[in-house]
Amino acid sequence: MRTALFLLLLLALAAVPGSLVPQHLSDPNGVTQYQLDHPTLYPILDKLQLFDTYSSVWFSAIYLLLFVSLVGCIIPRVKHHVDAMMAKPPKTPVRLNRMAGFRSTTAPEGTDAAAAVAEARKILAAQGYRTALFEGPRGEKSVSAERGYLRETGNLVFHIALLGILIVVGIGSSFGWTAQRIVTVGQTFVDTSVNLDSFNPGRWVTGENLPPYSVTVKKLAVEYESANKNALGQPLDYDASVTATKSDGTSYDAHIKVNHPLRIDGTSVYLLGNGYSPVLTFRNAKGEVVASGPTPFLAEDANMTSQGVIKVTDGLKKQLGIAGVFMPTAGRAANGQLVSSYPGLKNPRVSLTVYxxxxxxxxxxxxxxxxxxxxxxxxxxGPGVKSSPALDLGVGETAKLPGGLGTVTFDRVERYASLDIHHDPTQGWVLVFAILILGGLLTSLFVPRRRMWVKAKPDAAGQVTLEYAGLARGEDPRLDEAVEALASAHAASLPDARSVGELNNSKA
Incomplete structure (x- = not known):
């Protein structure tokens, strides 16, 4: 058990890198950006498999060792627990005065020892105790009782459910998949591997059997804090209005919000982020449109200063590659560099470096x-070219491309939604096992394992002395109270019983 607890702690520590650096499975774009931002550190972390933490050799080794340890812990404990439940309660100790909550009282005259013990047995059985009768060498009669087996049952349920989670998580990682897709407002994507920006299948998943549903983003409402100067520009709410069409052709309208995904055809579509797609139109020297449309720019900071790439392949004398910076509220930093000062669209501008x-x-x-x-x-x-600086455009403005290649016009700005798609066939089982873990833990914490004894000792004159005692397995602060309640209830059930206040209770 100590080994299992140590490995569980080690597994929790091993999972920490998965939250510190982006993962190939859940955030491939983040991994690419990390590589660009940290060219020296990236190869080292990649060698250590930190970008694939949950499928790495070292994480899998801890995972499998924990699995084996739990199996080795659970099997003997289940057998021991079943044996304990099948066995009758232990024999009454000879000296009850050494036990917790010991009480002794004299029974009313004429009380029969066997009858008194039989009455105590009824009371204990009514309280849920398993009971057994015993007889001592000097004519003592006693009843031994035990309850609280549910405590160990809860403990075993907790560990078995933990083992179940390990199994279903392993199955889910093999048969599940994740994907990402950026969708500009007004556009539709179909859930096929060729239409996804990134696709990360499990070991036994191929891109050929994805459910071919479609999602159209009709509107993306984003609300920013504008009143509180100390929190200016903080996002308050994201809400994507979409039309979803299932594989069978059924369509319906839905909303995707933070922590409120779209459930469709066995997948969950989350709103992971959002950004801007500037709409740029390129014309050749004759004024003919050669390229036009929205291009998603990826945000670089909280004020949505964004970078994007546009590639014009046909229609011009030369192919163009354009690195752009978009600012929804353009301004200049202290060093003179163009940046955005607010994430909302108040003064949208785009700066283009042309190759x-x-x-x-x-x-x-x-x-x-x-x-x-x-x-x-x-x-x-762009920067470094004396004859032609970067093309700086506001909405509706047009600039000439160098060398008489044509013109570029900044038409308008669209928003896009960054969608994260998950398929996990074991989600329901994980929920079931999580509930069992919680239920088993609460049961093991709050159900006391307790033994109780009542002994009737007749003397030579026929007078019967009644003794009561208990024993707890683990902490049980209410054990003395339980013994006292048993003594009171038993005294009240005897013929010609006296009131509880007349009992001559004494503690050893």
Whole structure:
């Protein structure tokens, strides 16, 4: 048992890195950003498998050892508990005056020892005790009683349920999956692996058997604190209004909020975050539209200063790669750099750094839409280019692209919702085992394991002395009170019984 407790503590400590650094399974974009922000530290942590904490070798080793330890702990305890429940209560001790709550009183004249013990047995049985009668060498009659087996039952239920959680979590990680998708307001995504920004399947999951439902984001309402200057810009509420269409074609409207996911076709769709998608239109030198549409920009700070990448592959003399910075409320920091001073749309502007050349898309090698590889590109506008600074645009403004390539227009700003999709086939079982763990723990804490004895000792003159005592397994602060209540109830049930106040109680 000590080994199991130590391993449980070790497992809790081993899980800490999973909350300190992003995980490939739940936040692949966060892992990519961590790699960019910490190029020296990332390879070390990656070698230690900290970005895959819950599937790492060291975490799995602790997990399996805890599993084996719990099995080795539970099996002998179950056998011992069953044997204890099948056995009759232990024999009455010879000297009850050594036990807790000892009381002794003289029974009314004419009381029969056997009858007195039989009456005590009825009282104990009515209180839920298992009882057994015994007879001493000098004619003493006694009843031995025990109850509180539910305490150990609760303890075993707790450990078995903990073992059950370990099993179903392991099953869930093999047959479950997670995915992420950024959806601009007005757009629809279908739950297929090719339509997801990232897809992290369990060991026994393929992308071919996902439920093909669809979700359309109709509106995204975001409320920020604007009255309290000390909390200016703090998000107060997120609410995504969506239309969900199940695999069978049934459609319905729903809302996705923080801690209020959309449940559809066995998956849970969470609103993980939100941001802005500037709508930019590119035209060639003839004024023809060659590219237009919203592009999600990823937030870099609490005021939604965001970065994004736009790739214009066709329609211009050269392919363009554009690194943009979007500011919903544009302002300048102390160093003169453009930043956003508020997360709401009060003065939206976008700053574009333009590169030209070969984007490398023709090679068939997949590229991230959020990254721009500039190894084979030439910067033609932005910091470091004297002839053409960065293109700084407000809504409705148009700027010329360097080299007479055409123009770019900042049309408007759309919002996007960052959705996190989870499928866990063992959620219901985890809930059941969690309830059993809580119930077993409460039972083991509040149900006392207790033994009680009543002994009738006749003397040569026929006078009967009654003795009462108890014994607790573990802490039982109400044991003395229970013994006193038993003595009072027993005295009241005897023929010609005296009141409780006349009992001659004495403690050894």
């Amino acid at each position: 030209s050349g070969n984007l490398g898309l023709d090679k068939g090698v997949p590229q991230s839409v959020y990254e721009l590889n500039t190894d084979h590109l030439t910067q033609i506008a």
